[in-house]
Amino acid sequence: MSEQLETPLRSIRSNAVWTFAANAVFSGMRWLTIVVLVRWGSSELVGQYVLGLAITQPIFMLAGLDMSSAQATDAKRDFSFREYSALRSLTVPLAVAVTAGLLFFLDLGGETSLVVMLIAGTKVIGAADLLYFGVFAQHERLDKAGKTMIGRGVLGLAGFVALLLWTGSLPWALVGMAAGWLIVLAVYAAPQSAALVASESADNVIQLPLRTIWRARRLRQLAWLILPLGIAALLSSLTYNIPRYVVQAILGNDQLGVFAAVAYIVQLVQLFAKSFRHATAPRLAKYYAMDKMKAFSSLLLRVLIGFAAMSIAGVIIALAAGDWFLTTLYGPEYAEAEVLAIAIAASGLLTVTTFMNAGVLATRRFGPVLTTRAVGALAALFSGLWLVPTSGLQGAAWSLLIGYGASSLTAAWFLRSAIAGHQPAPHDPDGANAEPATESLSRSLPSPARPELETT
Numbered sequence: 141m142s143e144q145l146e147t148p149l150r151s152i153r154s155n156a157v158w159t160f161a162a163n164a165v166f167s168g169m170r171w172l173t174i175v176v177l178v179r180w181g182s183s184e185l186v187g188q189y190v191l192g193l194a195i196t197q198p199i200f201m202l203a204g205l206d207m208s209s210a211q212a213t214d215a216k217r218d219f220s221f222r223e224y225s226a227l228r229s230l231t232v233p234l235a236v237a238v239t240a241g242l243l244f245f246l247d248l249g250g251e252t253s254l255v256v257m258l259i260a261g262t263k264v265i266g267a268a269d270l271l272y273f274g275v276f277a278q279h280e281r282l283d284k285a286g287k288t289m290i291g292r293g294v295l296g297l298a299g300f301v302a303l304l305l306w307t308g309s310l311p312w313a314l315v316g317m318a319a320g321w322l323i324v325l326a327v328y329a330a331p332q333s334a335a336l337v338a339s340e341s342a343d344n345v346i347q348l349p350l351r352t353i354w355r356a357r358r359l360r361q362l363a364w365l366i367l368p369l370g371i372a373a374l375l376s377s378l379t380y381n382i383p384r385y386v387v388q389a390i391l392g393n394d395q396l397g398v399f400a401a402v403a404y405i406v407q408l409v410q411l412f413a414k415s416f417r418h419a420t421a422p423r424l425a426k427y428y429a430m431d432k433m434k435a436f437s438s439l440l441l442r443v444l445i446g447f448a449a450m451s452i453a454g455v456i457i458a459l460a461a462g463d464w465f466l467t468t469l470y471g472p473e474y475a476e477a478e479v480l481a482i483a484i485a486a487s488g489l490l491t492v493t494t495f496m497n498a499g500v501l502a503t504r505r506f507g508p509v510l511t512t513r514a515v516g517a518l519a520a521l522f523s524g525l526w527l528v529p530t531s532g533l534q535g536a537a538w539s540l541l542i543g544y545g546a547s548s549l550t551a552a553w554f555l556r557s558a559i560a561g562h563q564p565a566p567h568d569p570d571g572a573n574a575e576p577a578t579e580s581l582s583r584s585l586p587s588p589a590r591p592e593l594e595t596t
Contacts, residue, residue: 154283162286169293173317174401176301177310178470183397185310187388188252190400192259194384195246196239198377200263203235204228204270205363205370219362225271227359232267236260251311258314262296265321272325272333279336288329295320368510372497375513379520379543383536386524391532399533402466402476403483403540424499437559440499444492451488455481482537489544496551500558508554516547 177186207224239260243253269288276285299316303309383403388396427436458465462477493516497509520543527535 158283158286162282162289166289166293169297171404172297173300174404175469176304178397178401178474180304181310183394183401183473186397186401187393187395188255189259189310190384190396191248191252191388191393192256194381194388195242195256196260196263197381198374199238199242200232200235200260200267201373201377202370203231203238204267204373205231205366206373207271207366207369219358223358223362227362228267228271230359232264235267236264254311255314258311258318262314262318262321265318265325268325269321269329272329275333275336281336284329284332284336288324288332291324291328292321295323372509372513375510375517379513379516379547380540382517382520382543383524383528383539386528386539387533387536390528395533398474398476399479399536401470401474402479402533403537433559436499440495440555443495447491447495448488451484451491454484454488458484476533479533479537482534482541486537486540486544489541489548493544493548493551496548496555499555500551508558509551512547512550512554515550516543519543519546 174186174189177189205227207228239256243256248256269292272288273285276282276288296317297320299318299320300313301316303316304313307313384396384400387399424436424439427433427439458477458481462480463475466474466476466480493512497512500508520539523542524536524539527538529535531538
């Protein structure tokens, strides 16, 4: 395994370029989905779509257990691809069942329930893509992940728009989106990840989820190790969606549609930040495993400063031209420049939090991320209940900002503690002859989740 860590690392610049291009395309396609619904539908239709996302997203975030992050930082290959695949094959059907059960109790009506279940179907396909993204990130082949995202974004939007214009039905449009995603998954993502896994070890040869060889003890170990990541993903999703729940409950679906369209910038930035995190997380994990803490801190600091500067510029632009931009894009009823500016500031804090969490994840300490997200979700909940009734959509945007601000401060504290508490290898403070990564990295695993490696 030490040979794997000594292998020349693929250029972060190349990965970052692919990540930026892929997220620019994919995020643009997601954004255009909202634009299409606004232009050929109504704020009520946008609200229905967003409500479906708000219901399914937390459930599938928990079910996903943020496995792609765990894979990307698994520098010594504690778990094989087929073990990640097997665990996902258990959690994703459970998420579908939970979604269906929740709809039974919510009684949203037939059409809305159908929309929610179709969105759940797209998330099943997305869950498979995330598994393959973890393989691409682990091998620092973000070019392949980028091509997958670009294909999924373009074909998904094409299918959505074609069937929406043909049928005028949101459910059929979602069927078109799912078809586009499925084509990319079957034709490109699955075969490409199979080739990478097969080249690494015969024991790790990729199998389709239903053909996975099950090892219950290993799956329990993996699930226990990354469960904090799944709960953290759930809480992160709740931080994002709580203002939407409050807006829908207090102001109604029309205002939810307006808020979702204006504040969608947060979702776009979140997608970009998460994918860019995958470009840096493997490198951070390897720096940490080899005791190269100066390089670890320097890389993380450069990324944080760059994203903070872009966020500040975005806020200034939104305040200066936000009303014109939103009116041109959506219509005069969406001219909420202040909401846009606050949402951009919130997205900046979200990005900072994402990369500080990436630094913590590189140490294989997953628990602190859970605390960070819990603090953010609670802050968003209480501030939303306080501000939305008095300040409307601006109050909802402020609740996002407060939630992500609380998460950012908490993540900074944990990251500082992780860096300060790191112990370099004995007699080798520069890490040139650091102990094998299998031992160095295993020290950072929470003891209840420490895996027992099998050779058979």
